[in-house]
Amino acid sequence: MAEINERLFREAKKYIAGGVNSPVRSFKAVGGAPVFIKKASGSKIFGEDGKTYIDYCLSWGALLLGHAHRDVSLEVKKAVEKGTSYGAPTKIETEFARRITKAVPSMERIRLVSSGTEAAMSAVRAARGYSKKNKLIKFKECYHGHGDYFLAGKRGVPENLSRDVLNLDYNKLEQVELALSEDRDIACVIVEPIAANSGLLLPQKSFLEGLRKLTLRYKALLVFDEVITGFRFCFGAAQNVFGIIPDLTCLGKIIGGGFPLACFGGKDEIMRCLAPEGNVYQAGTLSGNPVAVRAGLKTLELLKTPGFYKKLNDKSELFYRRLDKAVETSGVGVCLNRFGPMFNFCFRDKLKFKKFFHQLLSCGVYLSPSADEVCFISSAHSDKDLNDTANAVTYALSRLN
Template identity: 45%
Template sequence: MSRSEELFLKAKTMIPGGVNSPVRAFKSVGGTPPFIRSGQGAHITDVDGKVYIDYVGSWGPLIVGHTHPHVVEAICRAAENGCSFGAPTEAEITLAERIIERFPGMEMVRLVNSGTEAVMSAIRLARAATGRDVLVKFEGCYHGHADGLLVAAGSGLATFGVPTSPGITRAAARDTLVLPFNDLTAVETLWAERGNEIAAVIVEPVAGNMGCVLPLPGFLEGLRNVCDTHGSLLIFDEVMTGLRVDRGGAQTLYNIRPDLTTLGKIIGGGLPVGAYGGPAKWMEMIAPAGPVYQAGTLSGNPLAVAAGLATLDLLDAPGAYATLAAKTRYLVKGLDQVMCANNIPCLINHVGSMFGLFFTSAQTVANFTDVSNGDINRFNLWFHGMLQEGIYLAPSAFEAGFVSLAHEETMLDQTLTMAERVAGQLRAA
């Protein structure tokens, strides 16, 4: 029995499912998750000593790689002065200033402790700003585990949402409506019927929680238009895409200005942090400037702020984003060639340094149904084959992959060599 297997069995006796976040348990792909001991650059090493090339990167934020010396030095320097004060620090202002500079519509920003908290707070603000209750989200987009967001679609556009987890009341779910991602007709129909009730629509501008699904031309523009027409707010959940697909996130890449933006731990170099921001007229409604309450002792904690500033330093180096995009294109092109050579139906979406691989013969993957119709069993075989060969991918067909500045060309080539080997096994099977 491996050390990871021993630890997993032990963990299950004390931690629900043996993990502290569900996807880590490998439930959708089967098998035992490797327990990670350390990370360096684009590599992680498990407790059994096996080294992997990592395309998860702590689910996206490690865009400069694991334990980058500049980031580690910044964290250590901050820790020497104190890990938490529950009081304001000068560095918080610097980080806020640098975030605001990146996102054109963001005049003010509030630091929080996670992406979930950022989303929860932005929705509360949107409801306060509009005086309305209803929120619209899209199937397959994940915005954290707040009660009103763990909701599935009802039987039609006019129905309220249905809770997808025990413990969520109908009252918490009823003010959330769910539409298909990339379906602008459904959006326009809903707003025509109930636009005066809708406080906001929240969207991942690139849906990274169903495997990197890009917005179809006109979709994001259509969301902006219906919100402008009906007085609803447009919230971009850039917890995954912010700083990842472009220096100013997806809103800069696609030239769409949301009313509110949420960000996640990438702004803290992977440490626990989040943020939400927008125009001053909305943000000044947040306590203590205004009546909308939100607070947190660890918000803007010194370690996360220091790591975030160090990460932004590295991302602001000349050519950083061009390099990330080029690495990703190289990997995706190679994977596509491997699949074609082995006659395996496959579609690979990518944008910036995000990518998603779908085992499907479809020409496009544009929504949750498209992803679900892919060959999930083949993905699971692919995942375990790559894991065996030392390539660490997200353990779910519904998750994106990420390339970092630490992924050198030799690592990308090694990944493609292993992909060729695994694809051959899939073809034979």
């Protein structure tokens, strides 16, 4: 069956740069040809190779309800019949914004966009416009999309941008304090509250609180990139869990219910700097797309079901106990990092992750195809899915010795 994916990949490379529309999908980090997907439902993806996989990538964390949730799909079908894009204001985008601001109180007003990259890029622009400063602090272990400032120093990005970006180490408050004290042209500090693109790194106890104190002291804005963490652990954001109030927040993934929808927002006085009220320009042809917003509204409604997050977190914890046992008895240099329904296998030898990934793939378990990416549990994962996965993990680890 691998021949099917190899053939499809060769064909894709003729017409699509690299054969994929986002680099990590290529399986370059794990080797081999990527699995080409025909359809998906619930916790499963179905490959063109005829195989069924229990999915823990979930479109990179966008599908907390699983694939093709019945209620979301029905809402989308109704929305499409009314038109797929207007390029004009709608009542439903106001209702969506109202629900977001109620769930995440630090977001007093928001602006809808189509991707997490747009949200982070626009939030930083708003921070610069409001503060009348130029520079930003980011962290090496955090990912904020592919905007130029987030890739400063990389090929294809103007060299002069590096002067305005300070790339520091996550959890190292002393570096932040030194940078802020020496340079008063820093507009903002942007951070993932939980770093989820270099494995899974949790903030040390004082880190987020320290960032808040330092940014207030040195008059820089604090931006939380919660594209991954937003609505992952509770009906709100990680800032609700940690009790830290940033100036600006970026949301994405889950809030779109599988459609291209994201947003950024924050204090009213900051958001007023955006056009048409202010002079900081931000726009988008498909921003507030009515189909995506309908999917997002239905998703938020389902996430607010009493007991939703408790059930999801309890299910995840039981699963992790099985995985912990498999890891402890394996004799392999690996640990399981997790927070709520988000987890990552961290191998001392990253080459072993490649073998582990393919062993699981052969057992019908699809992880995010990179050792640096996290995996996700959805409400669609059944007890059987999780038990079968735990058994597969035990087997895959045994094959690494």
